Amino acid sequence: MSLPSRRSILLAGAGTGALITVVGTASAASAEAVRYYDVAPGVRLNVRGGPGTNYPITRVLSEGAKVPIYCQTPGTTVTGPYGTTNIWDNIANAEFVSDAYVYTGSDGYIRPRCQV
Known part of the structure; x- marks a missing residue:
């Protein structure tokens, strides 16, 4: 029990x-099991306090990092190794990374939209 x-x-x-x-x-x-996604090889990725480059950097992920994606939301458009996108991935409470640097296997949303 x-x-x-x-x-x-x-x-x-x-x-x-x-x-x-x-x-x-x-x-x-x-809930469903948390899945982790690879950050682009050789990239030290800025984690921001919101979904855009205008938000402060809260920390930097090391090369070879993997991140969970809890939800996704539109924000600043960014160009990175996986294309140009305005999708931002929520990886922890008040922590976001651009989806252009995370290998999800899709050009669109793969997780629910973040509730604001």
């Missing part, structure tokens, strides 16, 4: 937030 897992989710609305806790078994609470 699995022990219930807990996840807290912050819901925002009308300028205030509410914190709720979701309780369920590990199998019920788990």
Whole structure:
């Protein structure tokens, strides 16, 4: 028998937030498995605080990095090893990289759009 897992989710609305806790078994609470995607070879990739080159760099990924993509959103158009695109990949909370540097095997969206 699995022990219930807990996840807290912050819901925002009308300028205030509410914190709720979701309780369920590990199998019920788990979403699809996280897949990691290769960053272009030889690239040290800037991670930004939002989906565009106007956002501050929060860190730099080392060569050979792999990233999860939780959601994708339009932003600044960037040209990189995998073409020209305005798609930005959300790789962690408030961390985005241009899809032009991530090998996804597609020129379009492969993950849900980020909820703003």
